[in-house]
Amino acid sequence: MPVYSAEGAPLFSEGSGGSLRLLVWLALASALMAIDLRTGLLREVRVAANALVAPIQTVATAPLHAARAMREATAERAGLVAENADLREQLLFAQAKLDRLAIVQEQNNRLRALLDARQKLGLRAQLAELIDVDLDPYRHRILINQGERHGVFVGQAVIDANGLVGQVLDVEDARATVILLSDPSHAVPVRVQRTGLRVIAYGSGDPGRIELPHVPFSADIKVGDLLVTSGIGGRFPPGLPVATVYEVQTDNSATFAVAEARPLAGIAGATELLLVSDETLALGPLPAPEVEFVGPPEGLRVPSETPP
Numbered sequence: 001m002p003v004y005s006a007e008g009a010p011l012f013s014e015g016s017g018g019s020l021r022l023l024v025w026l027a028l029a030s031a032l033m034a035i036d037l038r039t040g041l042l043r044e045v046r047v048a049a050n051a052l053v054a055p056i057q058t059v060a061t062a063p064l065h066a067a068r069a070m071r072e073a074t075a076e077r078a079g080l081v082a083e084n085a086d087l088r089e090q091l092l093f094a095q096a097k098l099d100r101l102a103i104v105q106e107q108n109n110r111l112r113a114l115l116d117a118r119q120k121l122g123l124r125a126q127l128a129e130l131i132d133v134d135l136d137p138y139r140h141r142i143l144i145n146q147g148e149r150h151g152v153f154v155g156q157a158v159i160d161a162n163g164l165v166g167q168v169l170d171v172e173d174a175r176a177t178v179i180l181l182s183d184p185s186h187a188v189p190v191r192v193q194r195t196g197l198r199v200i201a202y203g204s205g206d207p208g209r210i211e212l213p214h215v216p217f218s219a220d221i222k223v224g225d226l227l228v229t230s231g232i233g234g235r236f237p238p239g240l241p242v243a244t245v246y247e248v249q250t251d252n253s254a255t256f257a258v259a260e261a262r263p264l265a266g267i268a269g270a271t272e273l274l275l276v277s278d279e280t281l282a283l284g285p286l287p288a289p290e291v292e293f294v295g296p297p298e299g300l301r302v303p304s305e306t307p308p
Contacts, residue, residue: 123237123276126150128158130271131175140166140180140207144273147174152275155235159274163241163264164188164229168275180267181242182207190242191230195220198230199259201242207267210243212259213251221248227261237278 036043132143146152148171156168158178166180167188179186186203190212197219201210215221225245231238243261251258 123278125274125276126152128152128176128273128275130273138184138205140183140186140203140205140267141169142166142178142180142270144176144178144275145174146275147172147176149173152176153277157229157236157240157276159240159276160265160270160272162266163243164236165265165267165270165273167235178273180207181210181263181265182267188236188242189230189232190227191238192221192245193226193228195225197221198232201227201261204260208262210261210263212245212261213256215248215257215259217250217255217257219257221245221257221259223248237276240276 126146128144128146130142131145134141134143144158152168152171154168154171158165158167164181166178166183166186168176169179170177181188181201181203182205183203184205188201189198190201191198197215199212199215199219199221201212204211212221212227223245227242227245229236229238229240229242241264243263245259245261247260248257250256
């Protein structure tokens with residue numbers, strides 16, 4: 001295919017003349033390349049040509065670079081979104097594990113406190129867990145997972161790590177009902193540890209308060225006194241912490257003083273409890289021995305019922 005010059009005539013036409021001109025141009029190009037390689041005379045020309053071509057090249061390749069950048073940004077954003085979701089899931093899982101560990105740690109602390117209380121009291125004790133709460137607002141009772149088959153009996157004292165919770169009211173085969181210290185129908189004989197004064201503490205219907213309604217004026221009782229079980233009646237082992245007196249005032253008849261005390265046990269939030277008792281309280285009457293009746297020896301005269 002012929003190449004045309006600026007005047008419109010073919011630069012390299014067919015024939016011997018065109019071939020000669022081609023050879024001349026090739027020789028000239030080779031000479032310029034050799035001179036440039038040796039001397040670098042055309043370096044500035046190349047720099048100027050590159051400066052002129054660079055903007056055109058930038059504009060020509062701009063769509064390609066934009067498409068590549070958009071593709072990389074999209075892929076990077078998708079990766080960040082996936083990584084963020086994965087990290088969020090790991091964070092939630094780790095938080096759940098921490099919450100569970102905190103619950104286990106709290107339970108271990110409660111069990112350790114119960115064990116310490118058992119060792120301090122020196123009583124026979126067995127662990128029980130709360131499984132239900134009586135929803136009647138006028139009765140403060142709970143259900144535990146120990147019953148007759150576990151050796152639980154009616155009247156057995158129930159404590160937590162801090163003090164008396166109540167006593168067993170009813171026993172079934174595998175569970176038992178506990179009446180709490182704060183139940184309005186509950187009463188417990190207590191003793192003021194400081195003075196030895198014996199009084200009766202009654203439930204008030206408020207989990208945070210018990211009442212001592214008939215305290216003689218001459219009795220020495222004051223705010224801050226510790227109340228413990230007196231052991232009278234044989235229902236509660238003596239010495240169990242019960243409550244702390246926080247108020248003492250006269251009653252309406254001005255005959256007796258009325259004291260109010262705050263239970264030491266966490267009645268409202270107890271989950272693990274101890275059933276305690278003296279060894280003698282846990283033992284029932286011994287069965288009569290089974291012996292075979294043996295009559296009088298042969299030949300021994302048995303007296304008749306009526307005189308001859």
